[in-house]
Amino acid sequence: MPAQIRLLDDQAHAARTMWNLLHDWWTMLPKAKRSLAAADAAIRQARKDIEWLGMLPAQAAQAVLKTYFQAWKNCWDGRADEPNFKSRIRSVMSVDIPQGRDLNIVRVHRRWGMVNIPKIGRVRFRWTRDLPVGKRADKENRITGARLVKDALGWHIAFRVQAIETVPEPHRGPEVGIDAGVNLPLALSDGNHQDHGRPPRLPDGTADRDKWLNPDEKAKLLRIEQRAAHRKSFRKPKERHSNRLRATYDQIKQLRARATRRAVDWQHKTTIAIAARYGTVVVEQLNITNMVKSAKGTMDQPGKNVAQKSGLNRSISQEAWGRTVTILTYKTARYGGTLIKVPAPGTSQRCSACGFTTPGSREDQATFVCKNADCGFEANADWNAARNILHLYRMGHALVPAAGRAVARRTRGVKPTTAR
Known part of the structure; x- marks a missing residue:
């Protein structure tokens, strides 16, 4: 629904802004005063003082804090660079739902299911994988959360599934x-x-940069790119894109x-x-x-x-x-x-x-x-x-893997599904 899409967009922008505010607060604060508890108190106060930050559910705001703190731990351990400012244009729009109990997933029929998104309501999604819901869910096999991600084709949901998997036997293949x-x-x-x-x-x-498109899609892409170049020619320097030009760019992204x-x-x-x-x-x-x-x-x-x-x-x-x-x-x-x-x-x-x-x-x-x-x-x-x-x-020239890197995963991932 268009209304739900707008609400999801607002939540994603609030999550990105929460990250940026947290980053500014963390970097400006003296090192002696930086702590997870102080950051949690700052996030709670920000959601009270800034009304539109309240669009983001409280648990999703806590997920932003945990992700940001984990990014610093990865930096300290040498696995990644320092966390940085998230740009509105370049960053991926996403919202975390850290608690699986809030989802209330129901399978409607073979192809579609329904899920409850906090502060959004019931949303229909395409059922592409079997999920442990209803009687199939237990303490060892259950949904622990979800993540909503937006790309050029719309919003999608990926569920986090906790499952006990047996260690596979050594592969005897060549x-x-x-x-x-x-x-x-x-x-x-x-x-x-x-x-x-x-x-x-x-x-x-x-080089064929559009090799994954069929001939009809390539012809359509060429027409859209020519249309975008034509509409861009009327744009004055430092002037914002028109709605038509923005819609044309969206078609190219799709x-x-x-x-x-x-x-x-x-x-x-x-x-x-x-x-x-x-x-x-x-x-x-x-x-x-x-x-x-x-x-x-x-x-x-x-x-x-x-x-x-x-x-x-x-x-x-x-x-x-x-x-x-x-x-x-x-x-x-x-x-x-x-x-x-x-x-x-x-x-x-x-x-x-x-x-x-x-x-x-x-x-x-x-x-x-x-x-x-x-x-x-x-x-x-x-x-x-x-x-x-x-x-x-x-001949024995294999490289030694980095220390601490996991060689096997204990949780089973679920392929992202499409929300409609």
């Missing part, structure tokens, strides 16, 4: 090395490559969000198949941030092949290699397998057949041809790199 590429998304050392069937480049050689969902869906399905088949999965330790840096250089030392590097960076970002490894990490643990990382340097230049690294063997992005006179091995470049990755693991 070992496999995986190389994440652009032309071949996931190249496996045994030749069982995983491809999403969408070419990374257009016929003219440029198509982009749809493409992202399809990419994530492919990643989940592919990683499940890999985790179920292989007992040991070996990947590279990649620094993707450095890989996608611009090549434009400086005024004194301008870069070379800037346009080509820009297209490659866009293709790397679209493949989301880091997200694939993150998903594969917990899914291999769920199936009893192990994910190992090895050093990345040299895996794409070394010949997996003879073991020599000969200059000029990597002729282009897709093909590897060994220039060693006694070898002449020719294969897909990503497959050659995957074989080298597995070889590094078998």
